[in-house]
Amino acid sequence: MKRNPLIIMFVGVTMLLASCGQKEQPQTLQTAIEHMMDIYPEARLQDIYKSFYQDHFGPGHLITDTAMVRHYLYSELSGNDVSYPYSYYEPTGCEGRYVRVFLSAVVDSLISAEELLDAFVRSANEFQEPKTEWATEWAEIVRTIRENEIDVEGVAEDEPALTEAARNNKAMHHSRAYNAAYFPHYRIVRRDIFEKEIKPKLERKK
Numbered sequence: 001m002k003r004n005p006l007i008i009m010f011v012g013v014t015m016l017l018a019s020c021g022q023k024e025q026p027q028t029l030q031t032a033i034e035h036m037m038d039i040y041p042e043a044r045l046q047d048i049y050k051s052f053y054q055d056h057f058g059p060g061h062l063i064t065d066t067a068m069v070r071h072y073l074y075s076e077l078s079g080n081d082v083s084y085p086y087s088y089y090e091p092t093g094c095e096g097r098y099v100r101v102f103l104s105a106v107v108d109s110l111i112s113a114e115e116l117l118d119a120f121v122r123s124a125n126e127f128q129e130p131k132t133e134w135a136t137e138w139a140e141i142v143r144t145i146r147e148n149e150i151d152v153e154g155v156a157e158d159e160p161a162l163t164e165a166a167r168n169n170k171a172m173h174h175s176r177a178y179n180a181a182y183f184p185h186y187r188i189v190r191r192d193i194f195e196k197e198i199k200p201k202l203e204r205k206k
Contacts, residue, residue, distance in 0.1 A: 029144050032094035037152060039086075042181035044154035045145070049162050050172050052141055054100070055093025056134055059124035059188045060171050066121055073117055076185055077103055088202045092188070098123065099194040100186040101202075111201050116187055119198060123190035138166035153177070 036051060037043060054060070063069055088105040092098045106113050142159055145152050154175070165172060174184055189198060 029094055029141065030148050030150070033141070033145060033150055033152070037150065039090075040178065040182060042177050043152070044175040044177055045142075045152050045158045045162060046154060046172055046175040047178045048141065048145070048152060049138065049165070050174060052093040052137070053134070053171060054188055055091075055095050055097050056137060057169070057171070058098050058126070058190060059120065061124060063121050063124045066117075069121065070117055073113055073187070077106060077113060079185075089194070089199070091191075097191055098188050099191055099198075100184075101189050101194065101198060103185040103187070105198075105202055110204065111198055115198070115201075116189075119189045119193050120187040123188060123193060126190060134169050135163070135166040138163065 033048060036048065040047065087102065088108075088110065089099050089101050092100060101111075101116060101119070103116075105111050106116055142155070142163070144150070145155060162172070178184065
């Protein structure tokens with residue numbers, strides 16, 4: 001399947017940014033999932049899990065070896081498929097507590113690799129209380145998909161394993177279908193860091 005046209009991708013990301021973070025509004029969770037599927041029609045349930053997991057946990061790990069993280073970032077940047085043509089950033093999940101900053105922002109010289117690395121490390125190393133409610137949140141996401149008959153691949157096949165992963169607060173990779181269609185290369189940045197330090201530089205492109 002071909003990717004959605006460029007204009008649809010930009011509109012979808014913009015709507016996703018605008019719709020999330022207002023949990024008191026009805027249909028917010030449903031709208032967020034539907035928008036994700038509009039932007040990424042090749043996504044599977046595993047990719048929905050990953051986005052909402054990132055919104056819940058952030059980068060999800062404490063970084064103790066910055067040199068290794070730097071090496072991995074520069075290695076990834078040296079590849080041939082890190083230029084993401086649709087957007088420089090997008091919020092995670094529905095609340096948008098964290099933001100995916102695509103490496104295309106570095107490739108296009110809007111921010112430096114070191115700026116992104118620093119924001120990512122600080123986001124990962126923030127103090128976090130234990131997240132014991134993730135399994136409950138995930139169950140609500142699956143319920144929303146089923147009750148509203150949102151067209152997401154992998155619900156029947158993947159839901160049992162993902163629900164077990166949620167019980168153990170386990171992170172997941174993107175699905176093979178998602179990787180093949182969208183070549184995702186990004187780093188997770190805490191929303192307040194992104195808004196203050198990175199977003200103004202990305203908007204210079206407009």
